[in-house]
Amino acid sequence: MLDTRSQTLIIRINKLRQYQVNRLLLCTLTTLFLLSCQMNEKPLPIFGEREVVGTDTVYHTIAPFAFVDQDSSLVTNETFKDNIYVADFFFTSCRTICPIMKTQMLRVYNATAEMPDVKILSHTIDPEYDTVALLHDFANRLGAESNRWHFVTGVKDSIYKIAQTSYFATAMEDKSEPDGFIHSGAFLLLDKQQRIRGKYDGTKEEDVNRLIIDIKRLRRDEK
Amino acid sequence: MKSSRMLIFILTSILVWIVAACVPDNQNKSEDSVKFQQYYVEGERLYKVYCSNCHQSDGSGLGRLYPPLVRSDFMQKNLAEVICLIKYGRKGELWVNGVMYNQPMKGNPGLTELEVAEIATYIYNSWGNVHDRVEVAEASSILAACPDR
Numbered sequence: 443m444l445d446t447r448s449q450t451l452i453i454r455i456n457k458l459r460q461y462q463v464n465r466l467l468l469c470t471l472t473t474l475f476l477l478s479c480q481m482n483e484k485p486l487p488i489f490g491e492r493e494v495v496g497t498d499t500v501y502h503t504i505a506p507f508a509f510v511d512q513d514s515s516l517v518t519n520e521t522f523k524d525n526i527y528v529a530d531f532f533f534t535s536c537r538t539i540c541p542i543m544k545t546q547m548l549r550v551y552n553a554t555a556e557m558p559d560v561k562i563l564s565h566t567i568d569p570e571y572d573t574v575a576l577l578h579d580f581a582n583r584l585g586a587e588s589n590r591w592h593f594v595t596g597v598k599d600s601i602y603k604i605a606q607t608s609y610f611a612t613a614m615e616d617k618s619e620p621d622g623f624i625h626s627g628a629f630l631l632l633d634k635q636q637r638i639r640g641k642y643d644g645t646k647e648e649d650v651n652r653l654i655i656d657i658k659r660l661r662r663d664e665k
Numbered sequence: 666m667k668s669s670r671m672l673i674f675i676l677t678s679i680l681v682w683i684v685a686a687c688v689p690d691n692q693n694k695s696e697d698s699v700k701f702q703q704y705y706v707e708g709e710r711l712y713k714v715y716c717s718n719c720h721q722s723d724g725s726g727l728g729r730l731y732p733p734l735v736r737s738d739f740m741q742k743n744l745a746e747v748i749c750l751i752k753y754g755r756k757g758e759l760w761v762n763g764v765m766y767n768q769p770m771k772g773n774p775g776l777t778e779l780e781v782a783e784i785a786t787y788i789y790n791s792w793g794n795v796h797d798r799v800e801v802a803e804a805s806s807i808l809a810a811c812p813d814r
Contacts, residue, residue, distance in 0.1 A: 541719040583729035
């Protein structure tokens with residue numbers, strides 16, 4: 443004969459079992475739902491304005507540019523032909539967000555080591571101080587090879603203009619800032635047609651994890 | 666019998682003497698450890714604001730750009746220079762564990778002497794580094810003698 447206490451206990455255990463079964467069911471359904479999402483994954487968005495010309499849609503792309511990298515080589519839109527690339531804006535003497543961006547970009551660089559069609563383009567926004575020789579030393583010390591990661595300098599206004607109008611990134615001089623410049627910490631993901639397919643906060647590890655996943659997705663989609 | 670009693674008496678006396686000698690010492694130590702904790706915790710907060718962007722929150726540095734603070738022979742040999750560069754910055758070649766670094770570091774002139782001492786206490790006691798607390802008085806006299814003030 444069971445006393446009341448034991449009976450309550452048995453009822454409780456039964457309830458708990460029921461709860462566990464419910465949870466298991468919920469879990470299975472959620473997993474199935476997520477799996478189906480993965481299968482019907484939407485392609486990455488295409489940023490910027492678009493125009494319809496006849497039957498074709500014309501998307502926003504990066505305007506023509508010509509800069510010089512750490513090896514004094516000319517870097518233009520042609521350099522990234524048939525390549526996916528990640529772009530950002532920084533300067534070597536910056537001690538606020540740039541070192542964090544470079545730490546994160548180094549993660550992108552290492553994660554894409556086995557992907558010959560993925561490159562990185564870092565523009566200095568302080569070309570007067572960041573000369574080719576200085577960028578060469580900087581890249582070298584960071585451990586970056588110039589065929590995969592270009593550190594470019596050029597005419598200051600051209601860099602600011604391409605940042606704002608092509609990459610939708612902020613970059614300008616501001617004497618009131620501690621280091622003399624304001625710029626966003628954004629990383630931009632460009633596809634093989636030089637269209638922006640993603641914008642990420644280069645100072646946040648989770649955002650950069652997402653970028654690395656999106657690079658792999660973009661490579662799959664563009665094959 | 667008599668000699669064993671004598672031995673117990675002597676041993677007890679020694680024990681009492683040791684305990685007596687240790688008690689005030691322990692109190693000093695605990696006061697010291699509270700001070701140490703205060704310096705360390707505040708130093709950690711300041712490190713995250715002023716230093717970790719480049720030297721990383723785990724003190725590992727970045728490539729050959731920003732030197733590591735973990736097991737850094739430069740730090741072990743040059744406390745005074747480290748204290749000076751935290752506040753006044755540094756330019757030129759710097760050798761750490763056999764690697765040459767050459768990225769100019771801007772100073773943080775706004776830091777007080779106490780804040781410099783706290784940062785120094787933090788970096789000299791983290792990531793396997795072991796050192797005494799860097800007293801504000803010590804930091805203050807070193808800072809007064811920095812060459813690049």
